[in-house]
Amino acid sequence: MNPVNLSGSAFQGNVNKAAMFCIGTGVILAIAGMALNQSAIIPAYLVGAMYVVGISVTALFFSALQFLVRAGWSASLRRIPEMMGWFAQFSIVILLPILLFRNTFFHGIEDIPSKAPYTNTPFFIVRVIGYCLFWFWMHRYIVGNSIKQDDASDYAPTVKNYKRSALFVLGYALTITFAAFDLMMALEPHWFSTIFGLYYFAGNFVATLSVLALLVMSVMNTGELKGFINKEHMHDLGKLMFAFTIFWTYIHFSQYFLIWYSNLPEETFYYIDRTKDGWEIMGWSSLVLHFIVPFALLLRQDVKRNQLVMKAAACILLFAHFIDLSWIIIPGYRHHGIPHFDVFALIAAGGMVLLFMGILLFFTAKRMNAVSGVAHNDPYIRESVEYYS
Template structure:
């Protein structure tokens, strides 16, 4: 490839820099430390092991969101095109290849939560009518469990979940293997590869949305069998994009301290990714507030209790902080053009976004349980929500960093490579 004297050139080495191994080591150390803390907390508190499993579910949903959400955003990029795809492709591919970790995290939730009946009310009381007569559950809960039995039963839970993972493993394999084949193509046929990736991604995004909705309902929404929502899956979908984008930007900024990302990560593309984060923040805000407003104004006795469980009994403080962390702070900061173009400031916003995603998931999960709904109280066991997810996320991050080192960080046969190597002022 010939370049004018104004155009930058790629370095000879396109592999991840050596300091990524240091990131992985630190992640493993953090995971080991917080794993030990989580086990100790389990023995120190009477409710510790109960909260351990709930916190494990939180860690599963966050890491699952990174893996599957990364694959989904990868497919969205193939459909939309643009220079930003050259930057995010390798991190997103690495995220998609971490899917074995969330699958392993899923197994304890399914085994202990369903088979040992430690999480889900519908698993604990399959004979809901008899349980209601004994006042073990309310009549509303019994009615919901009976009505939804076709979906809320152990067989459907296992079969649906395993089917979803199988489909996502297939898509992860195809997207990653085809990416390597395109890079190895000696005379890249750009229209052929674009069409190939667009075809699988167009159908894949639809499949992803459907399967994600099913898993969000089974794994989280069914913790309260009386709750139903037509936008629940969509909220998880947008939330995954929100968290994945923040992690991608943090990854790229970290990698930009060395080659090859240092050469191609221009301020222009950094600004574009910041604007995309802003768009996801607005969409996330819109869906959550619209759902709350519609249900609250409708004032239906079948729907309002779900929000009351998460507002009353001091949960209102958590909900308020959720609004501040999840939407107000990122929205306000990302309005600034300068902030999106300054790496150190954008790093702070992205860290807040990932923390807010964990905070929001805690707000979704914990009030489903009888000891917590409308009754936020501190216990030693509650600290599991800090220890367990931190450990699970740290181990996932270690595997993610390992995957980053497996392939060159730049797709050399990308049609946008020449454009992204142009100097910054060429687009001024």
């Protein structure tokens, strides 16, 4: 199999165009929203940061997972999440303002003496830098070996990935869980939920698959990877999207159900505050857009091979993930300038998400100049090309 140079291709052009569109509308929406409600600056930034860091790191996880399970089907499309994951290296840049102004982001996080051994600021900074270093290493190792394989005469780089991917998947699980605790659950210092990290992961994985499906469909239409990626791969991405929307709902309900049943004030206030003052609009719409609509859309087999339906489902899921993160984050500032549901805060957060996603796409397109568009020397590439589901 020969390498595919995507540099200067129509696909790269389309990704660049999408990136510019996202950045442009993102900047306009973010400035408009923040101008109309200045208290929204902090929550909007946090929503955007959690959105883009989650997706770029989960793209790396997707690649590591394919190595861990020796996946055959995905070998020909694996380079696309690896390109998306390039941005994960710069997570520290995105998270730096949160490190610098921690007490503006998370009010009262250090005020609980019994939690202070964990929540104190020095330890927090060390932890977040630790996550970012781990993600940096994950990209260097997994994607680095994947690219080394392109020119290798044996399968040594891939075998290295096979051995180390288990560690990276485990490390990803721990870092994404504690990142969710430190950067989102910290908005409610008194509240706790052990499943919270898994909830963040579930949303991330669906969003990452949606971006991946959109990119895969885009490259199918421009045709640079013809012979490598076909409808079978798109169908499988659709299956994963469908399965993980259900997984997200399952985790979401698991968290809510135990809190509802035990009915303890120290836990229930999280949901009470998020189902009044207009916030319930976001809670319900995230449930409808993240579960009911995609479930109905993606249930049938043939629709997963239909670009129109798949594109609609992916866009709806990306929007729903944004609503979901906003529903977690923005009500956390109800005592700090956003007492009730505020459409300008939502617009500001949406703008930040678009801006950051635009930057991610811009870096993805830039990465096409440096690496082959397909892992053409992967031991499973033949199986992937001839894959039939």
